[in-house]
Amino acid sequence: MEFSQFCTCTPSGYAQLKRCVDYCADRGHSYEFSACRLPAGCWPGQVQVGFWRDRGEYLLYLRPKVRYQGSAPALEDFFAQSELLRFPSFQAMTACLQALPKEA
Numbered sequence: 643m644e645f646s647q648f649c650t651c652t653p654s655g656y657a658q659l660k661r662c663v664d665y666c667a668d669r670g671h672s673y674e675f676s677a678c679r680l681p682a683g684c685w686p687g688q689v690q691v692g693f694w695r696d697r698g699e700y701l702l703y704l705r706p707k708v709r710y711q712g713s714a715p716a717l718e719d720f721f722a723q724s725e726l727l728r729f730p731s732f733q734a735m736t737a738c739l740q741a742l743p744k745e746a
């Protein structure tokens with residue numbers, strides 16, 4: 643899986659992702675993608691990407707933490723935040739992903 647797929651998802655794709663995240667959260671675990679390939683300039687080049695719902699908030703995590711040394715300021719800001727990002731809603735999380743460069 644490519645990280646860019648989370649940034650260029652269709653509305654129906656995001657709806658499916660939300661269903662999966664909510665389903666897993668209702669059962670006490672996160673929804674994960676192992677060996678997700680990251681954009682050029684990222685180290686490591688592959689990470690585990692996970693999604694979790696916690697009392698209405700949505701979390702996105704990257705394991706291990708990513709260092710970005712490419713030329714896209716938006717990606718630099720995104721990956722510098724932390725390996726765990728919190729969003730007040732699923733829509734806020736997807737808006738953040740959609741704002742990233744499409745070549746992500």
